[in-house]
Amino acid sequence: QVQLVESGGGPVHTGDSVRLSCLTPGRIEGASIMGWFRQAPGKERELVAAIRWSGTSTYYTDSMKGRAAISRDNAKNTVYLQMNSLKPEDTAVYYCAAYASWPRVELSQVRYWGQGTQVTVSS
Numbered sequence: 001q002v003q004l005v006e007s008g009g010g011p012v013h014t015g016d017s018v019r020l021s022c023l024t025p026g027r028i029e030g031a032s033i034m035g036w037f038r039q040a041p042g043k044e045r046e047l048v049a050a051i052r053w054s055g056t057s058t059y060y061t062d063s064m065k066g067r068a069a070i071s072r073d074n075a076k077n078t079v080y081l082q083m084n085s086l087k088p089e090d091t092a093v094y095y096c097a098a099y100a101s102w103p104r105v106e107l108s109q110v111r112y113w114g115q116g117t118q119v120t121v122s123s
Contacts, residue, residue, distance in 0.1 A: 002028055002112045004096045009117030012086055018119060020081040022096030027053055027074075031098035031111040034072060036081045038092035038119075045095070049081055050103040059103030063089075086121045093118050 008020040020036065032053040039045040049070040050059040058070050069082040079096060096114035099105045 004098060004112055004114035006096045006114045006117040009094060009119045011120045014087060014121060014123045016086050017084045018086065020094055020117060022079040022114060024077045024079065026077050028098045031100050033099050033102055034079045035097045036070060037095045037097055040092040045107055047104055088121045088123050091119060091121045
């Protein structure tokens with residue numbers, strides 16, 4: 001059973017930064033792409049950023065370009081999402097996910113999901 005465990009969320013204020021972590025079991029067979037998704041209340045879950053196992057390619061949704069950085073430390077089996085200049089509209093549950101297509105994926109094709117970590121940005 002593959003488990004992805006997120007941490008690092010919490011309440012922050014507008015303009016703050018937060019770093020989310022996702023502990024993985026290591027390289028996952030058939031799911032070498034790691035992505036961070038988010039789901040705000042009443043909205044669909046959306047892809048925020050993604051990174052290949054090698055770390056050589058990254059992807060960001062338009063709203064996060066210039067404000068987010070996804071990285072991975074394969075020695076620690078951890079994927080990170082650094083988010084800066086946070087806005088109230090960034091408030092959401094953030095999920096770590098493992099899948100096979102690059103960079104986007106249908107939600108139904110995500111192989112594994114973490115349990116999510118809440119980020120709440122207040123003004």
